[in-house]
Amino acid sequence: MAPAFRSADEEAERDALYMEAALRQARLAQTAGEVPVGAVVVCGGEIVGRGYNRPISANDPTAHAEIVALRDAAQRLGNYRLPDCTLYVTLEPCAMCSGAIFHARIARLVYGACDPKTGAAGSIIDLYAERRLNFHTEVVGGVCMEACGRLLSQFFAARRSAKAVAGKEGDSGD
Numbered sequence: 633m634a635p636a637f638r639s640a641d642e643e644a645e646r647d648a649l650y651m652e653a654a655l656r657q658a659r660l661a662q663t664a665g666e667v668p669v670g671a672v673v674v675c676g677g678e679i680v681g682r683g684y685n686r687p688i689s690a691n692d693p694t695a696h697a698e699i700v701a702l703r704d705a706a707q708r709l710g711n712y713r714l715p716d717c718t719l720y721v722t723l724e725p726c727a728m729c730s731g732a733i734f735h736a737r738i739a740r741l742v743y744g745a746c747d748p749k750t751g752a753a754g755s756i757i758d759l760y761a762e763r764r765l766n767f768h769t770e771v772v773g774g775v776c777m778e779a780c781g782r783l784l785s786q787f788f789a790a791r792r793s794a795k796a797v798a799g800k801e802g803d804s805g806d
């Protein structure tokens with residue numbers, strides 16, 4: 633009989649695979665001109681929710697990748713709680729998304745790049761280490777960190793150079 637446990641290698645391999653799916657969602661955000669962050673919710677080895685960052689196009693300040701993916705999974709599973717699910721997201725969640733992750737009772741969070749501006753899993757604050765909160769989600773960070781981070785830094789570099797060009801054009805117009 634095969635052993636019931638999974639080796640650490642197998643788990644890391646599986647995490648990288650689902651993070652690839654989250655990265656595909658992030659690229660959809662990029663195509664839409666939004667900050668490229670993507671997320672998937674996995675339950676029983678199956679992707680049950682997908683989402684990408686789209687606050688601008690949705691006119692919705694809460695439309696972060698995690699929230700969109702959680703809503704998608706909850707609708708699909710017909711349950712506002714997702715206790716046996718893992719959420720994969722390309723960027724460390726903010727405080728809002730972490731709150732939603734706790735309310736959804738997500739068992740495990742896997743994220744890619746750290747967010748030094750709004751990260752709530754250790755970068756700015758660590759809500760996941762707050763023992764006074766009534767629910768706790770296991771956290772793994774830094775999965776496919778380079779690919780996740782590269783997508784973001786390329787996006788911001790392109791936006792900066794577009795702004796610089798627009799600035800120059802503005803100058804010459806006077």
Ligand SMILES: [Zn+2]
Nearest residue numbers: 696725726729
């Ligand atoms: Zn968020």
